[in-house]
Amino acid sequence: MHVTSPAFKANASRAMRDAGLQKALGKAKGAFLERRAAAVAALPEFERLRDIGRDIKNHTLAHLDFYLETYAANVERAGGKVHWCSTAEDARAAVLEICRKAGARTVTKGKSMISEELGINEHLEANGIQPIETDLGEYILQLRKEAPSHIIAPAFHLNREDWEADFRRMHTELPADRVFHERRDILAEARTRLRERFLAADVGITGANFLIAETGSSVIVTNEGNGDLTQTLPRVHIVLASIEKVVPTLEDCTSLLRLLARSATGQDFSVYTTFSTGARRAGDLDGPEEYHVVLVDNGRSNMIGTEFQEMLRCIRCAACMNHCPVYGVVGGHAYGWVYPGPMGSVLTPSLVGIDKTALLPNASTFCGKCESVCPVKIPLPGMMRHWREREFERHLTPSAQRRNLGLWAFMARRPGLYRMVTRAAIGALGLIGRGKGALRSLPLAGGWTEGRDLPLPEPGGTFMAQYAKARREKRA
Amino acid sequence: MSKDAILGSIRRGLRRGPLPADQRAMLESRLATHPRHLIPARSRLPRPQQVALFVRNVEKEFGTVERVPDLAALPAAVADYLAAQNLPPRFVLAPHPDLAGVPWSDRPMLEFETRRAEGTDQVSVQHGYAGIAETGTLMLPSDPARPTTLNLLPETEIVVLRASRVVGAYEEAWDRLRAEHRDALSGGFMPRNIMFVTGPSRSADIEQTLELGAHGPRRLHVILVDDDPAALPMADAEVPLRPAEPGGPAAPGD
Numbered sequence A: 001m002h003v004t005s006p007a008f009k010a011n012a013s014r015a016m017r018d019a020g021l022q023k024a025l026g027k028a029k030g031a032f033l034e035r036r037a038a039a040v041a042a043l044p045e046f047e048r049l050r051d052i053g054r055d056i057k058n059h060t061l062a063h064l065d066f067y068l069e070t071y072a073a074n075v076e077r078a079g080g081k082v083h084w085c086s087t088a089e090d091a092r093a094a095v096l097e098i099c100r101k102a103g104a105r106t107v108t109k110g111k112s113m114i115s116e117e118l119g120i121n122e123h124l125e126a127n128g129i130q131p132i133e134t135d136l137g138e139y140i141l142q143l144r145k146e147a148p149s150h151i152i153a154p155a156f157h158l159n160r161e162d163w164e165a166d167f168r169r170m171h172t173e174l175p176a177d178r179v180f181h182e183r184r185d186i187l188a189e190a191r192t193r194l195r196e197r198f199l200a201a202d203v204g205i206t207g208a209n210f211l212i213a214e215t216g217s218s219v220i221v222t223n224e225g226n227g228d229l230t231q232t233l234p235r236v237h238i239v240l241a242s243i244e245k246v247v248p249t250l251e252d253c254t255s256l257l258r259l260l261a262r263s264a265t266g267q268d269f270s271v272y273t274t275f276s277t278g279a280r281r282a283g284d285l286d287g288p289e290e291y292h293v294v295l296v297d298n299g300r301s302n303m304i305g306t307e308f309q310e311m312l313r314c315i316r317c318a319a320c321m322n323h324c325p326v327y328g329v330v331g332g333h334a335y336g337w338v339y340p341g342p343m344g345s346v347l348t349p350s351l352v353g354i355d356k357t358a359l360l361p362n363a364s365t366f367c368g369k370c371e372s373v374c375p376v377k378i379p380l381p382g383m384m385r386h387w388r389e390r391e392f393e394r395h396l397t398p399s400a401q402r403r404n405l406g407l408w409a410f411m412a413r414r415p416g417l418y419r420m421v422t423r424a425a426i427g428a429l430g431l432i433g434r435g436k437g438a439l440r441s442l443p444l445a446g447g448w449t450e451g452r453d454l455p456l457p458e459p460g461g462t463f464m465a466q467y468a469k470a471r472r473e474k475r476a
Numbered sequence B: 001m002s003k004d005a006i007l008g009s010i011r012r013g014l015r016r017g018p019l020p021a022d023q024r025a026m027l028e029s030r031l032a033t034h035p036r037h038l039i040p041a042r043s044r045l046p047r048p049q050q051v052a053l054f055v056r057n058v059e060k061e062f063g064t065v066e067r068v069p070d071l072a073a074l075p076a077a078v079a080d081y082l083a084a085q086n087l088p089p090r091f092v093l094a095p096h097p098d099l100a101g102v103p104w105s106d107r108p109m110l111e112f113e114t115r116r117a118e119g120t121d122q123v124s125v126q127h128g129y130a131g132i133a134e135t136g137t138l139m140l141p142s143d144p145a146r147p148t149t150l151n152l153l154p155e156t157e158i159v160v161l162r163a164s165r166v167v168g169a170y171e172e173a174w175d176r177l178r179a180e181h182r183d184a185l186s187g188g189f190m191p192r193n194i195m196f197v198t199g200p201s202r203s204a205d206i207e208q209t210l211e212l213g214a215h216g217p218r219r220l221h222v223i224l225v226d227d228d229p230a231a232l233p234m235a236d237a238e239v240p241l242r243p244a245e246p247g248g249p250a251a252p253g254d
Helices: A005-017 A019-041 A046-062 A064-077 A088-101 A113-118 A120-126 A136-144 A160-170 A183-200 A226-232 A250-264 A309-313 A325-330 A341-352 A369-373 A380-393 A399-412 A415-433 A446-450 A463-475 B002-014 B021-033 B047-060 B071-084 B170-180
Strands: A081-085 A106-109 A130-133 A203-206 A210-212 A217-222 A236-242 A272-276 A290-296 B064-068 B090-093 B111-114 B123-127 B130-132 B137-141 B156-162 B193-197 B219-225
Touching (some): A019 A250, A019 A325, A046 A250, A064 A081, A064 B002, A064 B021, A081 A088, A088 A113, A088 A290, A106 A120, A106 A226, A113 A120, A120 A130, A130 A136, A136 A160, A210 A250, A217 A226, A217 A250, A226 A272, A250 B170, A341 A369, A341 A380, A369 A380, B047 B064, B047 B130, B064 B071, B137 B156, B137 B170
Parallel strands (some): A081 A290, A106 A130, A203 A236, B090 B123, B123 B156
Antiparallel strands (some): A210 A217, B130 B137, B137 B193
């Protein structure tokens, strides 16, 4: 996927002026937050489960080589095949080869972020094989030739009007004057269209939420049932999974599943949580005849042993972006690659390089909400800080910003000077209008005030001045 | 090759070579004993309340439940349910011995075929392996007697579940599978596929608003066969929404 992260500022400004996007974001924002809060409140053990989830993932990462080898051996014991792929290119080649051997013309797909990361669809199309996205959100994005804007709700940025218009535009065999009375009419049309595709596909490709070392199983978690149809009906099933998805046992996976749906959609459990272990057994009446796992590294093993290792605990629930004030106003596309929001601002620089993505870890207010809702307690703001340090060390920070940071650091190390300057600055701003709210624009800082207001000082002087005054009064 | 490159890169990051034998033995023992972690208290209830919790959670997720005294009551329960939904009395039946022994001819209107499901089937009658009270979840492992397509293709799925197969937590369902199931191919206990199903299929992809009946069944109906005298509803017992104290009475098999 083409990286537009270097243009984050322009992307974000465009997003903030996009009325349709702002409408969609406004509608969707509250829903996830309320549902998660209700699900968490209904499970008194949730906080303790977060610690358990963190510990399971840490244990696995510390022994990742062992668990991957065990997992692969158990896949093969159950008649499946594991394709180890270091790079995205290796993975694309492996998928294409399996599809070619199967003589595939069409391939159905369950929702998978790793597939977006690897660019599987483009590669299959370029080689004459038609991929068909079957998750409802992914399906409309394929019609629109767009990328997902959210890792669990890919069409987060669309409104009902968009769905109706696209379905009329693309489903031309249906009467043009048909009426969509309800959202469910849109759903029913997609269901009918995709049903034929499921039955005709030669290969089904899904992602994996977890891989189980103990049993060699892959796990998908969905609500629609499209992932299950994708992996049950075609003759060949391909699982795309990155190396950090492995966990030791079914019990470990079960504990993480208690966190996943609650953090993601606020459900106690998703509708379909499915464990796949190898291909069709003797006597089975359905299921694929071949089961392949394309196991992808694509830069993740380089994160181990660095300050970004903990990012590999991520279970892709999207709670961080659902609660992020920045994501809430710019949406997912502004981030410019596959993974948006706080988890993306940490992961994207790791996978595509900080030189192209330095703006992402800066697109944060450091409010800390992401870390406080993360089901596996990833210290996301801390890691964004690490990226900012690396950016500074590698001289990727713009020169004006470096100069200003240098000036600030000079003063911050000299408390007397710092107090004098802040007192003077606040005095000057106070002349404009003390206690009168905020300034919409400030001379020489138009860039800064374009997207935000500058609060004017409250009466009473600086914090230090008020503190000193209070202490004097107490003593007196 | 890629495998060695990936494992080598992981080991460089961890600043060590392949694990020494004693550490491998420790990890293998963790796999062999597969220790449980914290199990939420909500499902640790006496049997009648545990089964009632299962029923309530299925209903909370937009499924429906009917309790019947025995398997002989199935034909009437299925026929009446289909009639109430305005559905034709036709279904595809899981080839499970429990269901083969049902006196279907008691309701001569009912037509069924015993096989996997096809795209044209409207209704399926599946055999449930276990029910998990914690979230109202059905456990449906694939085997020749429980085709996976029955859970996916028809718009209406009816699952027949014995009350004795309702457990509190997922971990108890795993224990049953580990104890009862053998997979001839792998020598392990995992069948090809296990679906955990919680309510009918749904999507919230259009404006994050929930709609039922995405690609899988639009209706999920559980017929619970009361074969467990200890799990029958108690006449006067009020089912608490949640146990009063975390770590309340332990469930059987806990």
